[in-house]
Amino acid sequence: MTDYTIEFVGTGETITCSDKETILSRCLEEGIAQEYSCRVGMCLACSAEIVEGEVTQPAARGLTEAEAESYALTCMARPQSDLKLDRGEYPPSIDDELGAGGADETAAADD
Numbered sequence: 573m574t575d576y577t578i579e580f581v582g583t584g585e586t587i588t589c590s591d592k593e594t595i596l597s598r599c600l601e602e603g604i605a606q607e608y609s610c611r612v613g614m615c616l617a618c619s620a621e622i623v624e625g626e627v628t629q630p631a632a633r634g635l636t637e638a639e640a641e642s643y644a645l646t647c648m649a650r651p652q653s654d655l656k657l658d659r660g661e662y663p664p665s666i667d668d669e670l671g672a673g674g675a676d677e678t679a680a681a682d683d
């Protein structure tokens with residue numbers, strides 16, 4: 573087991589997390605207000621942008637292959653190096669999850 577340091581940019585928060593633990597579980601243990609919902613890698617609520625470092629997250633089914641290079645689903649992701657994460661950033665496919673376009677379609681229908 574290897575312990576890594578995870579820094580959350582812009583918050584001043586830093587935790588340690590082993591390569592056997594999920595980032596979300598460590599956030600919850602440390603009292604860090606990381607958002608989450610499904611905890612099974614599908615809803616994207618727990619997403620964070622990977623600013624620096626690497627994670628493994630084979631069960632992050634809610635991310636596209638390309639998104640998995642730049643975003644971590646913290647409920648599934650385990651660190652493979654020290655990390656810098658931005659918790660306020662979500663992958664583009666979250667728009668599909670939230671039904672983006674619906675608001676525009678409604679606005680267009682009102683015109």
Ligand code: FES
Nearest residue numbers: 609611614616647
């Ligand atoms: S909590 Fe839903 S994807 Fe992580």
